[in-house]
Amino acid sequence: MSQHPDPTRPPEPTPPAAGTTAQGRPLPPDSPAGPEGPAGPVGPEQPETVGGWHRLRLMARPRATRANAFAALLALVLGFAVATQVRSTQAQGLESLRQSDLVGILDNVTQQSSRLDSSARELQATRDQLINGSSNEAAALKAAQQRLAALRILAGTAPAKGPGIRMTIEDPGSKVTAPVLLDALEELRDAGAEAVQINGSRVVASSSFGQNADGLEVDGTTLHPPYRILAIGNPQTMGAAMEIPGGISETVRQLGATVRVVQDKNMVIGALQSPRAPRYARPLPAPTPTQ
Amino acid sequence: MIPALGLLVGLVVGLFLHPTVPLALQPYLPIAVIAALDAVFGAVRAVLDGIFNDKVFVISFLSNVVVAALIVFLGDQLGVGAQLSTGVVVVLGVRIFSNVASIRRHLFHA
Numbered sequence: 598m599s600q601h602p603d604p605t606r607p608p609e610p611t612p613p614a615a616g617t618t619a620q621g622r623p624l625p626p627d628s629p630a631g632p633e634g635p636a637g638p639v640g641p642e643q644p645e646t647v648g649g650w651h652r653l654r655l656m657a658r659p660r661a662t663r664a665n666a667f668a669a670l671l672a673l674v675l676g677f678a679v680a681t682q683v684r685s686t687q688a689q690g691l692e693s694l695r696q697s698d699l700v701g702i703l704d705n706v707t708q709q710s711s712r713l714d715s716s717a718r719e720l721q722a723t724r725d726q727l728i729n730g731s732s733n734e735a736a737a738l739k740a741a742q743q744r745l746a747a748l749r750i751l752a753g754t755a756p757a758k759g760p761g762i763r764m765t766i767e768d769p770g771s772k773v774t775a776p777v778l779l780d781a782l783e784e785l786r787d788a789g790a791e792a793v794q795i796n797g798s799r800v801v802a803s804s805s806f807g808q809n810a811d812g813l814e815v816d817g818t819t820l821h822p823p824y825r826i827l828a829i830g831n832p833q834t835m836g837a838a839m840e841i842p843g844g845i846s847e848t849v850r851q852l853g854a855t856v857r858v859v860q861d862k863n864m865v866i867g868a869l870q871s872p873r874a875p876r877y878a879r880p881l882p883a884p885t886p887t888q
Numbered sequence: 889m890i891p892a893l894g895l896l897v898g899l900v901v902g903l904f905l906h907p908t909v910p911l912a913l914q915p916y917l918p919i920a921v922i923a924a925l926d927a928v929f930g931a932v933r934a935v936l937d938g939i940f941n942d943k944v945f946v947i948s949f950l951s952n953v954v955v956a957a958l959i960v961f962l963g964d965q966l967g968v969g970a971q972l973s974t975g976v977v978v979v980l981g982v983r984i985f986s987n988v989a990s991i992r993r994h995l996f997h998a
Contacts, residue, residue: 647996649936656935657892664942668931671892671949675924676895680902682917685909695969696913 750792753799753870757792761829761866762836763859768822772852775806775813781826781845782806788838790828792866798819799868816870832860915964916957919976923956924949926980929987936994956980 691807692701764781766773782800785793793800798815806815813820828835839846839858846856909917924959927949956976961971992998 649991652935652938653932653995656940662942664946665890667946668942668949669890671894671946672891673898673901673922675921675928675949676898676900677902677907678898678917678921678924680899681907682921684902684906685914686918695964697967804897816991818898825980 731872750873751801753792753801753868754872756865756867756869757829758863758865759791759829759833760860760862761790761792761864762832762839763861763864764826764828764839765857765859766822766824766826766849766854767857768824768849768852768854770853771812771822773813773824773849773854775808775821777845777848777852778813778815778824779806780848781839784838784845785826785828785830785835788830788835790830790835792829793826794866794868796825797868799866799870801870803873804870827864827866829864830867832862836860915969915973916960919956919960919973920953922977922980922984923952927952927985929984929991930962933987933990933994936991 671865691702694702746755750757766781778795782793782795795815796818798818798820800806800815806813806816808814809819811819812822814822836858838844839856846858849856927945930948931940931945934945957975960969960973963969966972
């Protein structure tokens with residue numbers, strides 16, 4: 598490590614720039630910018646304009662000194678270290694972190710995981726609720742619709758179709774009275790009739806039978822013979838019920854009228870009752886939701 | 889010129905060899921690199937100031953690296969490694985900036 602002046606350096610160093618660093622003693626090469634600071638003014642215009650680049654060029658000239666070789670070696674190590682560090686930073690995992698950083702990361706992860714856990718639980722509960730709720734709702738809706746259909750048939754507000762019988766009472770002498778017709782209806786209901794129509798009138802639970810000057814009336818509508826009774830139910834059962842000894846057919850025949858019963862697989866009862874709102878009765882609120 | 893070539897060669901070798909940093913050195917390598925960079929910029933500035941000395945450069949390079957690593961090591965032992973690393977990086981960064989400013993003034997007069 599020679600201390601003698603570098604042979605390549607100009608024998609007379611260019612005079613230092615006025616106002617720059619003090620040149621009394623050699624500054625270490627890595628010292629900061631000197632008294633004026635990095636951002637300080639440069640001072641008066643530098644007299645030597647050849648200085649910078651010329652010196653760099655001189656210094657860049659290859660020199661076969663030990664110091665230069667050593668500097669080259671250091672630079673090589675530095676380049677290697679930079680590349681290594683950049684590589685390892687790019688591929689950095691957790692292994693290069695300090696213990697405190699690792700603890701912090703672990704804490705963060707734990708907190709986040711517990712947050713996610715609770716969030717997942719909430720979402721699961723919501724999902725279960727939604728599934729149950731929708732299935733409950735669908736079942737309730739289905740049940741309600743079935744009840745509605747049954748009740749509409751019972752109340753006579755919906756047309757009905759199905760197997761049944763057609764009973765025709767020819768009554769040329771107008772001997773058939775309202776009680777006879779009511780008996781016929783009761784017989785049919787006993788035999789399981791679910792929907793009944795007499796001539797153009799749907800007969801329901803609240804239907805009334807009466808008699809006026811023109812003849813029979815059902816729910817205030819006068820009937821004219823022949824009376825055609827349509828009943829949906831089991832055709833065999835109802836047909837047999839009509840024909841039993843002492844039953845409605847025999848009664849009507851004794852009155853001098855004729856009865857004809859025809860079983861039909863596909864009947865349509867199209868007459869409708871208009872529902873009447875009850876004047877006094879009010880529905881009791883159901884204690885539990887319909888199920 | 890030769891040291892610059894050495895730097896390039898070292899970069900290329902490091903890029904192609906895929907070296908792994910030993911676990912014990914991992915906290916110190918980045919700080920050491922920055923300290924070495926500071927020494928390099930200081931050397932360039934010294935060249936421009938006309939006061940460059942090979943020996944001073946080598947010694948300042950090595951001492952910079954060793955001191956920086958030592959400070960970080962001490963900080964790790966004291967439990968303030970992260971803060972001290974930040975401090976060292978800040979100080980070295982300021983020095984690099986001031987050196988680069990001086991180099992810029994020499995080369996571009998601006």
